[in-house]
Ligand SMILES: Nc1ncnc2c1ncn2[C@@H]1O[C@H](COP(=O)(O)OP(=O)(O)OP(=O)(O)O)[C@@H](O)[C@H]1O
């Protein structure tokens with residue numbers, strides 16, 4: 131059982147559910163205390179000990195079915211069919227086996243001389259069969275299966291490994307011996323038919339096992355592939371489904387940063403005694419310091435002002451930038467967010483009132499805040515910001531600008547950005563275009579570049595997360 | 604002590620808590636493995652209540668640590684009762700001068716005072732907060748760390764240390780170890796995801812909105828006077844409301860509030876007017892109320908069909924699978 135659980139743990143890991151060794155030990159311990167007979171409780175126990183994220187539960191349940199229930203059911207059906215066929219011949223399986231055992235007792239040979247497999251087959255001992263198939267499949271390396279063309283190959287190797295042909299000969303020999311010992315012709319015919327049926331059932335089960343193995347492996351590959359490529363995939367080419375998946379990935383990246391930040395912060399604790407404040411507060415008690423006042427450690431959490439271009443050319447980058455920043459809200463003292471195309475509008479309140487995905491849709495949708503169906507005009511947007519919101523910036527503020535700087539040949543008004551840069555702690559510009567394109571065509575990135583402290587290409591999630599990392603850590 | 608999962612369900616049932624095997628299994632394991640349980644799920648599905656009834660069912664004293672932004676170690680673990688210490692120094696001035704009399708130098712005097720230090724940093728002057736109370740309690744307790752997601756990440760890191768080995772170090776007193784491990788329940792609404800390190804140390808339980816059958820049983824238990832027709836209508840309506848795309852889905856607490864309100868109005872079943880009048884009991888946002896009113900026909904019509912239809916008896920129609928997804932974490 132432990133081995134099976136470890137195997138299952140590996141499959142979970144390959145599918146991206148991080149099960150730590152401590153957690154698999156918990157799972158073992160849990161099963162010591164529970165009866166494994168009740169599948170539901172068994173599944174609940176494994177889930178509670180190994181899966182700690184809501185969004186991983188469906189994957190777990192799917193793999194659980196694949197691993198624990200599916201195969202056994204399959205096995206049962208195959209063998210039920212083989213033994214059921216006897217019924218058509220008017221022979222009862224149980225009685226037949228009983229008679230065989232009795233006859234063997236009268237002869238010198240005995241049931242124990244048969245190989246494990248032959249015995250398990252003849253008695254339809256399903257859990258023993260399951261074990262033998264698993265062992266043989268492992269020996270055959272079936273967990274390395276990659277595509278369905280290999281199903282035949284690995285099934286054959288598994289069958290060879292478990293010695294099905296030998297078992298067939300053994301059982302054939304047994305039938306011969308029983309025939310000579312005087313078993314009735316009808317019963318011998320039934321026995322021979324049963325043997326054929328069992329062979330077929332074994333073959334079918336092994337094939338089913340290999341197919342399941344393939345499904346499991348594919349599940350792993352698909353998951354891994356999806357996640358890897360999502361990180362690299364350009365924001366310009368995302369399907370609806372990918373956008374949904376991407377949100378989870380962003381959430382995970384943000385959580386990572388939060389964990390690192392919290393560990394860092396724990397090192398800074400209460401500050402020193404504030405002597406002056408303490409004396410002042412305790413004047414009335416004759417200067418005896420009944421109440422102590424401590425200096426607060428200053429938290430140097432950055433203030434953040436984000437300006438995001440939400441024109442359709444960069445809408446996806448903006449979406450994840452906003453999600454990223456807002457998932458990290460507590461890492462900043464204050465965040466103010468603005469969106470622009472040509473008009474510029476503040477979206478901070480939307481983020482305070484709505485849940486994140488709704489807020490982002492709102493910020494990106496037209497009408498509510500600004501008109502998004504115009505052509506990008508960075509100059510106009512910066513000017514508007516300079517006129518109305520410059521006071522939002524002080525020397526602790528990081529200004530994060532996100533846009534492709536494609537200005538449709540309008541006036542870039544770079545001086546506005548210069549003023550912003552002058553007041554801010556720093557200005558970071560993320561551009562989804564490759565630097566080699568900056569300044570060409572209607573790109574005015576080169577005009578803005580002198581007033582940024584950092585300007586980087588940000589075309590996919592990996593780049594985005596690296597940038598946010600360096601901003602905070 | 605629970606003997607097995609079935610026993611858990613039975614005992615919690617006696618405390619008027621309706622739950623399924625999944626919850627029972629985790630509670631049983633928490634006891635057997637002596638591991639904390641992290642309970643997650645939408646608001647009002649009975650996370651806090653679960654901890655309370657487990658305490659009651661096991662005869663453990665409930666110690667509750669309510670988390671909030673800014674909660675720190677001092678408020679959770681212990682504080683020195685500084686003013687009491689100071690008061691004592693004032694009262695004991697005499698004794699001090701005695702101790703110091705004969706000291707030749709200032710340094711010697713200071714050293715003598717220092718020797719008395721331990722008097723002032725002893726259990727006598729310590730104010731235990733919930734965590735220390737749970738660790739030092741001589742009788743078995745259940746520690747409920749409620750809404751842990753509201754606490755700052757720094758506090759979570761601190762909790763982690765306490766939960767790993769149930770011992771704390773008070774510099775002046777040394778290390779204090781739990782005389783017996785408390786059962787620990789942590790609840791979270793997922794305002795913020797908990798760190799992996801914390802999750803690894805806990806068993807994980809996700810409580811979702813109840814099935815129609817369970818919700819009906821809860822209603823019958825907690826609002827005994829409600830007419831059968833009303834119970835069916837309310838439960839059916841709630842289940843369908845959770846299929847809508849609302850900002851805040853109504854939970855069990857809303858179901859109970861609503862049923863009580865309707866009962867107070869002497870309602871025996873739901874109709875359009877009644878629903879419109881009382882929507883604000885279950886839906887907390889203006890936008891949600893509008894959305895639901897837009898769908899009111901469908902919400903009520905379905906019900907009419909169900910009532911008119913010959914086959915499904917009350918209790919038979921099961922919640923569609925999609926409803927449970929709604930509660931999933933996003
Ligand atoms: N399974 C249940 N059986 C009986 N009563 C229940 C059940 N679940 C919830 N309740 C009732 O619902 C109400 C809300 O439960 P509780 O306060 O525990 O929710 P919660 O999940 O802790 O919510 P929050 O996240 O808002 O803290 C309580 O009055 C409780 O009695």
Ligand SMILES: [Mg+2]
Pocket residue numbers: 650651652749790
């Ligand atoms: Mg609660």
